[in-house]
Amino acid sequence: MKVLITGFEPFGGEKINPALEAVKKLDDEIAGAKIIKAEIPTVFRKSIEELEKIIEREKPDITICVGQAGGRFDITIERVAINIDDARIPDNEGNQPIDEPIFLDGLNAYFAKLPIKAMVKELRENKIPASVSNSAGTFVCNHIMYGLLYLIDKKYPAMRGGFIHVPFIPEQVIDKRNTPSMSLDNITKGIGLAIKAAIENKEDIKEKGGKIC
Amino acid sequence: MKVLITGFEPFGGEKINPALEAVKKLDDEIAGAKIIKAEIPTVFRKSIEELEKIIEREKPDITICVGQAGGRFDITIERVAINIDDARIPDNEGNQPIDEPIFLDGLNAYFAKLPIKAMVKELRENKIPASVSNSAGTFVCNHIMYGLLYLIDKKYPAMRGGFIHVPFIPEQVIDKRNTPSMSLDNITKGIGLAIKAAIENKEDIKEKGGKIC
Amino acid sequence: MKVLITGFEPFGGEKINPALEAVKKLDDEIAGAKIIKAEIPTVFRKSIEELEKIIEREKPDITICVGQAGGRFDITIERVAINIDDARIPDNEGNQPIDEPIFLDGLNAYFAKLPIKAMVKELRENKIPASVSNSAGTFVCNHIMYGLLYLIDKKYPAMRGGFIHVPFIPEQVIDKRNTPSMSLDNITKGIGLAIKAAIENKEDIKEKGGKIC
Amino acid sequence: MKVLITGFEPFGGEKINPALEAVKKLDDEIAGAKIIKAEIPTVFRKSIEELEKIIEREKPDITICVGQAGGRFDITIERVAINIDDARIPDNEGNQPIDEPIFLDGLNAYFAKLPIKAMVKELRENKIPASVSNSAGTFVCNHIMYGLLYLIDKKYPAMRGGFIHVPFIPEQVIDKRNTPSMSLDNITKGIGLAIKAAIENKEDIKEKGGKIC
Numbered sequence: 001m002k003v004l005i006t007g008f009e010p011f012g013g014e015k016i017n018p019a020l021e022a023v024k025k026l027d028d029e030i031a032g033a034k035i036i037k038a039e040i041p042t043v044f045r046k047s048i049e050e051l052e053k054i055i056e057r058e059k060p061d062i063t064i065c066v067g068q069a070g071g072r073f074d075i076t077i078e079r080v081a082i083n084i085d086d087a088r089i090p091d092n093e094g095n096q097p098i099d100e101p102i103f104l105d106g107l108n109a110y111f112a113k114l115p116i117k118a119m120v121k122e123l124r125e126n127k128i129p130a131s132v133s134n135s136a137g138t139f140v141c142n143h144i145m146y147g148l149l150y151l152i153d154k155k156y157p158a159m160r161g162g163f164i165h166v167p168f169i170p171e172q173v174i175d176k177r178n179t180p181s182m183s184l185d186n187i188t189k190g191i192g193l194a195i196k197a198a199i200e201n202k203e204d205i206k207e208k209g210g211k212i213c
Numbered sequence: 214m215k216v217l218i219t220g221f222e223p224f225g226g227e228k229i230n231p232a233l234e235a236v237k238k239l240d241d242e243i244a245g246a247k248i249i250k251a252e253i254p255t256v257f258r259k260s261i262e263e264l265e266k267i268i269e270r271e272k273p274d275i276t277i278c279v280g281q282a283g284g285r286f287d288i289t290i291e292r293v294a295i296n297i298d299d300a301r302i303p304d305n306e307g308n309q310p311i312d313e314p315i316f317l318d319g320l321n322a323y324f325a326k327l328p329i330k331a332m333v334k335e336l337r338e339n340k341i342p343a344s345v346s347n348s349a350g351t352f353v354c355n356h357i358m359y360g361l362l363y364l365i366d367k368k369y370p371a372m373r374g375g376f377i378h379v380p381f382i383p384e385q386v387i388d389k390r391n392t393p394s395m396s397l398d399n400i401t402k403g404i405g406l407a408i409k410a411a412i413e414n415k416e417d418i419k420e421k422g423g424k425i426c
Numbered sequence: 427m428k429v430l431i432t433g434f435e436p437f438g439g440e441k442i443n444p445a446l447e448a449v450k451k452l453d454d455e456i457a458g459a460k461i462i463k464a465e466i467p468t469v470f471r472k473s474i475e476e477l478e479k480i481i482e483r484e485k486p487d488i489t490i491c492v493g494q495a496g497g498r499f500d501i502t503i504e505r506v507a508i509n510i511d512d513a514r515i516p517d518n519e520g521n522q523p524i525d526e527p528i529f530l531d532g533l534n535a536y537f538a539k540l541p542i543k544a545m546v547k548e549l550r551e552n553k554i555p556a557s558v559s560n561s562a563g564t565f566v567c568n569h570i571m572y573g574l575l576y577l578i579d580k581k582y583p584a585m586r587g588g589f590i591h592v593p594f595i596p597e598q599v600i601d602k603r604n605t606p607s608m609s610l611d612n613i614t615k616g617i618g619l620a621i622k623a624a625i626e627n628k629e630d631i632k633e634k635g636g637k638i639c
Numbered sequence: 640m641k642v643l644i645t646g647f648e649p650f651g652g653e654k655i656n657p658a659l660e661a662v663k664k665l666d667d668e669i670a671g672a673k674i675i676k677a678e679i680p681t682v683f684r685k686s687i688e689e690l691e692k693i694i695e696r697e698k699p700d701i702t703i704c705v706g707q708a709g710g711r712f713d714i715t716i717e718r719v720a721i722n723i724d725d726a727r728i729p730d731n732e733g734n735q736p737i738d739e740p741i742f743l744d745g746l747n748a749y750f751a752k753l754p755i756k757a758m759v760k761e762l763r764e765n766k767i768p769a770s771v772s773n774s775a776g777t778f779v780c781n782h783i784m785y786g787l788l789y790l791i792d793k794k795y796p797a798m799r800g801g802f803i804h805v806p807f808i809p810e811q812v813i814d815k816r817n818t819p820s821m822s823l824d825n826i827t828k829g830i831g832l833a834i835k836a837a838i839e840n841k842e843d844i845k846e847k848g849g850k851i852c
Contacts, residue, residue: 012425069426073817080295082322082347086423098419099330109295109322117312127810129820134295135348138423165426170825171766178712181768183822186809206311210299210351212225213282213378286604340597342607383612384553391499394555396609399596438851495852506721508748508773512849524845525756535721535748543738560721561774564849591852632737636725636777638651639708639804 001033003195004060006051008067008140011042011092018169019066022188031196036060042092042140044085048147055156062160062198063148064114066191067141069165070172073180074129075190077116078136078163081146082109086138102146110149112162115201117209122197128190129182132209136163164194214246216408217273219264221280221353224255224305231382232279235401244409249273255305255353257298261360268369275373275411276361277327279404280354282378283385286393287342288403290329291349291376294359295322299351315359323362325375328414330422335410341403342395345422349376377407427459429621430486432477434493434566437468437518444595445492448614457622462486468518468566470511474573481582488586488624489574490540492617493567495591496598499606500555501616503542504562504589507572508535512564528572536575538588541627543635548623554616555608558635562589590620640672642834643699645690647706647779650681650731657808658705661827670835675699681731681779683724687786694795701799701837702787703753705830706780708804709811712819713768714829716755717775717802720785721748725777741785749788751801754840756848761836767829768821771848775802803833 007020023037038054040047055063069076083106085097116132123130136142145163152159166187173179182190220233236250251267253260268276282289296319298310329345336343349355358376365372379400386392395403433446449463464480466473481489495502509532511523542558549556562568571589578585592613599605608616646659662676677693679686694702708715722745724736755771762769775781784802791798805826812818821829 067426072426073812073819079297080322082293082324084292084324086345088421088423088425098421098423099417107321108324109293109320111295111297111321124813127813129809129812132299134351135346135424135426137426138347139425141426170768170821173712173768174763174766180712180819181821182809183825185824186822204312208299208301208311210301210311211348212301212352213280213285213348213350213354286599286606337600340600342596342599383555383608386499386555387550387553393499393606395596395607396612398611399609493852498852505723506748508719508750510718510750512771512847514847514849514851524847524849525843533747534750535719535746537721537723537747558725559774560777561772561850561852563852564773565851567852630738634727634737636727636737637774638727638778639706639711639774639776639780 001199002036002058002060003033004036004038004054004058004063006038006040006065008040008042009092012089014172017068018184018187019068019166021184022166022191023066025188026192030192031199033199040144044091044095044097044140044143047140047144051144051148052151055151060159064162064164064195065144065148066164066166070168071179072165072167074131075123076131076133076165077119077194078112078133078145078165079116080109080111080134081136081142081149083146084138085143091140102143103150106150110146110153113152113160114162114198115204117207118201118205119194119197120209121207122193123190126193128186128193130190133165134211164191214412215249215271215273216246217249217251217267217271217276219251219253219278221253221255222305225302227385230281231397231400232281232379234397235379235404236279238401239405243405244412246412253357257304257308257310257353257356260353260357264357264361265364268364273372277375277377277408278357278361279377279379283381284392285378285380287344288336289344289346289378290332290407291325291346291358291378292329293322293324293347294349294355294362296359297351298356304353315356316363319363323359323366326365326373327375327411328417330420331414331418332407332410333422334420335406336403339406341399343403346378347424377404427625428462428484428486429459430462430464430480430484430489432464432466432491434466434468435518438515440598443494444610444613445494445592447610448592448617449492451614452618456618457625459625466570470517470521470523470566470569473566473570477570477574478577481577486585490588490590490621491570491574492590492592496594497605498591498593500557501549502557502559502591503545503620504538504559504571504591505542506535506537506560507562507568507575509572510564511569517566528569529576532576536572536579539578539586540588540624541630543633544627544631545620545623546635547633548619549616552619554612554619556616559591560637590617640838641675641697641699642672643675643677643693643697643702645677645679645704647679647681648731651728653811656707657823657826658707658805660823661805661830662705664827665831669831670838672838679783683730683734683736683779683782686779686783690783690787691790694790699798703801703803703834704783704787705803705805709807710818711804711806713770714762715770715772715804716758716833717751717784717804718755718771718773719748719750720775720781720788722785723777724782730779741782742789745789749785749792752791752799753801753837754843756846757840757844758833758836759848760846761832762829765832767825767832769829772804773850803830
């Protein structure tokens, strides 16, 4: 089995992206699967084009994109991507789409093709704070997650995939008051466990994990 | 023009629901439109059935459901409802569905049929903190929003509609540490302004208001 | 009985100070006592000098200074002022003392001469979120509270006094993400109730209200 | 040089205390000084009595007590301890004093006899989030800090000392929503750096680090 795991380049004024740093530190083999690592530009459109090239070349069984969710307290497994770009800040090439659909022929939303509850459970049982998230935002993270699931829907129906958001690491919050962080070691461990759970669970488990709002 | 506005009954151990209290206090006419107010049970399925009965009877031009988002800092206009029920706590009749679709023949998600950016702008210009939210959760609030938009899609294509989440009011946070609230007066004023903006803007405005994550 | 109540002028880039706005709106008589209102400059030293002049002129029985605590969720009755100025930002005349004592002949700290638990209880029973705070910071708010209690200790032993911190009001948080606020009406009501409790309770009540950290 | 460093036993329903776990993992020698480690009961009075016995036996040059500050985002070096016990929950032997002085012959407050700004700077320069705190609460943490500084004042004038608060570690927040944590490795590293800075700075540095409120 082959798993493609991607991390975004830094954005929004940050010097590093913990998602990318953690992806780089992952083992090259997890639960018997070969791990392919890639860096993706934090740019609308181009990120999906890059992703598609790598998928076309590598033909992974599972693709998981990882991004930074500054301000979140734990590792979040995203449930759904929506067909909208709505950028609060410009991306790394200055694009700032507002309320535009990502693909005109795409569904309003795609649900992750991943066992999100099993992944959360695996992390929590290993002492890594984690939960299901019901929104990946409306910036490039949601954009690539939507793009990935659109590609699965249209071209790679056998592939599974989804998105993971990770918190800031401590060095990023030195000058940010009351902002949570997680150590790079724990983020790396968490992503590894999530990959393991994705490999080992073809079907998701039935487990509480919803949000009231 | 006729606007139907609904509020949920209290849930989750709360004695009151600020959404319902605010709905009751709304003027009977806003921006020239007649305002019809209704209380909806915080119960999966039954909430949608009740809503449909009222819509069938009243034939409103716009329907907006309002719910409590305990822990949020401002009034949020919801952008999208997803086709999933995932209850962290039981509803008011003890139902607790986990990861079940709301309608098997529904889309993965429906976008609000409301000028969400114009509504946010109207509130903010009138000194009421407000923003767009990209998740209504996975409890009864998302459920009714999805149900409303499903009904619009399937049966009432001329109707517009969506969902507004409101914070706790001060009396609800007396014993909750570090939990934000908004006065009932401001919530009521905010909902009124949101209705006004929905009436006055057939099309939404192009305005920043996305979230990075 | 005469109660002097002061509010600071705006600082830190804010256009208004909710403490001052609320003080201005207070009734001129509360619980049978005459209420004297005054504005105090948000300036080290000068604030205490101004306060002393007013105390000398008005001879109040109780003096309560009120300040803005941006980011706090509720109205906080301060327990203690410490003998240190440590300014993170300059005051309104550009002074920025770092780790300097306020009065060389003052105690390390003074406890409020107010029934702080009775005041908190009065607010909470009237549905206004409130709690005891154990730090008034190290800026001009702590400075004036310390100055007031120093004056009580050295010159006006019959006077009682202390400090109240109030949250932002909604219009101040329109552009601040995830920042709590309280309506000006509720802040005004809360300060009035606190004054009433201070007048009616010569001794404090024994009531839980400490903080673990 | 000899440094005594203490950690509290778990309290408040927690199974572990990150302060104690980190203290145990410290090196036995830091910056040339011998490190003596001790566990202190989370009990009013008894904690100070235990501390005094160890100080009497070990005659340390510096004593630093460490405690858990659940809910804080970073490592905080405490500036001041106040002469009050006000317990929101019972201590580990069921004591719950409310608004009682710790020592009748003690000052209202004692400032830490530590270079708090230099300690914060040392941590931040090494990528560990840290700040000065102006309140150690009113539970056993403030109690032991006050007791330590009282002992310095009355019996051990040559000794220096103070208190450090540390956040929850990740495994403690698995079931706590939106609660920050810090890895045990980073907490341990941070305490070690704080000790180093305390040893190397007899006088504190002049550095911004105050709080507005």
